[in-house]
Amino acid sequence: MxxxxxxxSVKDWLNQRLAIDTIEKVMGSxxxxxxxxxxxWAMGMxxxxxxxxxxxxxxxxxxxxxxxxETAFYSVNFTIMRDVDFGWLxxxxxxxxxxxxxxxxxxxMFTGIYYGSYKKGREMIWISGxxxxxxxxxxxxxxxxxxxxxxxxxxxxxITNLFxxxxxxxxxxxxxxxxxxxxxxxxxxxxxxLHVLLIPLAILGxxxxxxxxxxxPHVNNQDGEEIDFExxxxxxxxxxxxxxxxxxxxxxxxxxxxxxxxxxxxxFFYLVFYNYGFAMDPVNFDPADGLKTPxxxxxxxxxxWSYEILRPFSVDIGLIAxxxxxxxxxxxxxxxxxPNTVAANRRGLFRIWFWMMLINMIILTAMGxxxxxxxxxxxxxxxxxxxxxxxxxxxFITMFEKKV
Amino acid sequence: MENNGRRGFMGKAFGAVAxxxxxxxxxxxxxxxxPLPSVKAAGFxxxxxxxxxxxxxxxxxxxxxxxxxxxKTAEMVAKQTxxxxxxxxIIGGSHYMVSIxxxxxxxxxxxxxxxxxxxxxxxxxxxxxxxxxxTKVPPPRGFDIPPFKIxxxxxxxxxxxxxxxxxxxTGITL
Numbered sequence: 001m002x003x004x005x006x007x008x009s010v011k012d013w014l015n016q017r018l019a020i021d022t023i024e025k026v027m028g029s030x031x032x033x034x035x036x037x038x039x040x041w042a043m044g045m046x047x048x049x050x051x052x053x054x055x056x057x058x059x060x061x062x063x064x065x066x067x068x069x070e071t072a073f074y075s076v077n078f079t080i081m082r083d084v085d086f087g088w089l090x091x092x093x094x095x096x097x098x099x100x101x102x103x104x105x106x107x108x109m110f111t112g113i114y115y116g117s118y119k120k121g122r123e124m125i126w127i128s129g130x131x132x133x134x135x136x137x138x139x140x141x142x143x144x145x146x147x148x149x150x151x152x153x154x155x156x157x158x159i160t161n162l163f164x165x166x167x168x169x170x171x172x173x174x175x176x177x178x179x180x181x182x183x184x185x186x187x188x189x190x191x192x193x194l195h196v197l198l199i200p201l202a203i204l205g206x207x208x209x210x211x212x213x214x215x216x217p218h219v220n221n222q223d224g225e226e227i228d229f230e231x232x233x234x235x236x237x238x239x240x241x242x243x244x245x246x247x248x249x250x251x252x253x254x255x256x257x258x259x260x261x262x263x264x265x266x267x268f269f270y271l272v273f274y275n276y277g278f279a280m281d282p283v284n285f286d287p288a289d290g291l292k293t294p295x296x297x298x299x300x301x302x303x304x305w306s307y308e309i310l311r312p313f314s315v316d317i318g319l320i321a322x323x324x325x326x327x328x329x330x331x332x333x334x335x336x337x338x339p340n341t342v343a344a345n346r347r348g349l350f351r352i353w354f355w356m357m358l359i360n361m362i363i364l365t366a367m368g369x370x371x372x373x374x375x376x377x378x379x380x381x382x383x384x385x386x387x388x389x390x391x392x393x394x395x396f397i398t399m400f401e402k403k404v
Numbered sequence: 405m406e407n408n409g410r411r412g413f414m415g416k417a418f419g420a421v422a423x424x425x426x427x428x429x430x431x432x433x434x435x436x437x438x439p440l441p442s443v444k445a446a447g448f449x450x451x452x453x454x455x456x457x458x459x460x461x462x463x464x465x466x467x468x469x470x471x472x473x474x475x476k477t478a479e480m481v482a483k484q485t486x487x488x489x490x491x492x493x494i495i496g497g498s499h500y501m502v503s504i505x506x507x508x509x510x511x512x513x514x515x516x517x518x519x520x521x522x523x524x525x526x527x528x529x530x531x532x533x534x535x536x537x538x539t540k541v542p543p544p545r546g547f548d549i550p551p552f553k554i555x556x557x558x559x560x561x562x563x564x565x566x567x568x569x570x571x572x573x574t575g576i577t578l
Contacts, residue, residue: 154512158527161511167544169578176434180443182468190437291463291470293513297527311528314541315509372529 028250032233034221035247041219042260043108049261050101050268051207057093058196065146067192069185072148073287089272095279096272098140102302105133110358113332116224116341121217123333128210130330135203140300142195148188149284150294156183156191158297166316182290224341296371304368305361309388311372312381321384328391335391338398346404349397353390360386448562450555451502453495461516463505466550466561470505470513472536480521480534488535490576491546493567496557503536503547503577549577 007013014020033041064084066075080087109129112118118126141159145152160183164174179186218229227245236244247253271278278301283294299307310322328335340347344354360383367380449466456462456475464471476484476492476499484492492499505513512527522539523532531540536547553565564572571577 158510158512175439176437179437179439180468181439184443184468186440186443290468291465291513293515293526295515295526297512311542315544318542371526377529 028254029248030233031249032229032236032246033219033249033253034225034227035245036221036223036225037219038222039260040107040111042257043104043111045254045257045261046104046264047101047108048207049265050097050104051203053093053097053268054101055200057090057097060087060090061094062196067146067189069148069188069288072146072188076147077285092272092276092279094143096268096276098143099279099300099302100268100271101136102140102300105136106302109133109329112220113357114344114354115220115222116336116343116347117220118333119336119341120226122213122220124213125210125217126333127330128206128213132203132206132210133329134326135199135206137303139195139199139203140302142191142199144300145183145188145191146195147284148288149281150286150288150292151281151284151297153183153288153290154293154297155299156187160187162319162322166319183288220341222343224343226341298369301365301369304366305364308364308368308380309384311368312377312384321388324388324391335394336398337395338401340401340404342404348401350401353394353397356386357390360390448560451559451561452557453498453500453559454557456500459518459521461518463513464561466504469550471550471561472501472503472505472516472547474501474516474534475499476501476534484535488533488537490571490574491535491537491549493552493554493559495554495559500559501534501536502552502559503549505547507543508538508545508548509543545578 004016007016011020061080064075064079064087066072076091080091112126112129141155145156156178160174160177163177164170175181178184179190218227221227225245229246232244232246236246236248241247281300286294298304306322306325309325310318312318313321336350338347338350344351363379363383364387367376367383370376372380449464449471451464451471451473453473456473458475458477459480460475462473464473481492481499491501491503493502494500507514507525507527507530509525509528509530512525514523514525514530514532516523521534523536525531525543528542529540530538530543532543532546533539536549538544538546549568549571550561551564552568553560553563554567
């Protein structure tokens, strides 16, 4: 048994039993972050804060929400919105955060792509991050079912039908997922379970993996420089703070991180209080009706780009293109054949590839929102083809990249 | 270590027990997600076919799904191609289009335009003619026809009669 001495303070008492000093060092004051970074490195913390906002607002919504097809709509739109004091606040925080979290995820992703933060030992950071993206997508979709409005119902119908696999006609699988021939009570209750328990558990596990995957390769920096963290941290601890290339996670980096978080929270609550409408589709304020499709069904903005890749093709090719778009980002570390871990602006053709990909995804998003006819249909078709072509071209253009 | 053989045996024995348990629980989990018997036993819908007006789309309900019923005008019947005619259900001398009113692409409900005599799906732009056959992608095929049985002037949905079986065999519906 370990030897315990009479504690000199509460801290010492805890320290002997839980080694809180060591924990503090490992997690904070001796977790080293490069200095050569910018505000885009704060997106991870912004995401953590947004996730906490979702969790807290979700807990309050859970106290009044009723997962029943007869009462779900009214428990949200009447009980929570009108009866519960500040119920509207939790709902608008939850709805706005669910939308904004994807904006930050996309910024976080494209920052990683731009600076090559998925290469040379950082592959697991990228892969666990993409798994988190998938889990967040499932969480967003399952949550979207719960108010049981027209968009909930029809999005549920369309998305579950994707699992019939086009010409495979796996209708049995679709009915198994729904627990009925159409979305009904069994469907609502199981998506409720997924939304409040199973997927959040998966997300928590994946967040732990994502953070863990950072420890060995460390955070990337603006120049992709390979920093000797051992040496630089010694230099810092020996007093040469200015000369060292690294700083402490807490409080050095955290102070700047939380500064960005502060600016973000002002923007976030501006949306919650004054501009929440974008996260509340008007069509979803009609109760679900299985015999009436809304005139124009579209997903939330963050799914539009992949939806637009599905839309212009016949059903089988569309599904294959859609599946391709869903998984291809995960493979980025292996499709990029270049040895350079530097910002995209120093990588020749990859620089063009990066900006084309970013702009094309914005175009796909815009076209996905517009009705599928005429010129929009044509633009969407070519944008979808370009998206696929860019990914096929990626290994070739990076293979011949010069070493920087 | 000399006891490695025993430990190996214990590990394998546990592995065998765990594997049986894992398979068993997977079966239970799969079955728990299945539609309930009450859902599966959803009854039959009987339609009185004499009440419909020509070229007016009526939406009925069968197993939670919308069913399109369209009584064709004489002019429609006259201009039909063989392929369109094959989808007709003929009751008391009148021709009807009866089908599951869900787009065969991803299951939205297309809208009927009586002047253009066709359907348009707002979700992804698919189009169907008045017989329910597809005229513009992405839907891969015309509307599916529900199992039906003709009973005098009535139509029973959910039961496969000889006319339906023939349609199924000739590949007109899935």
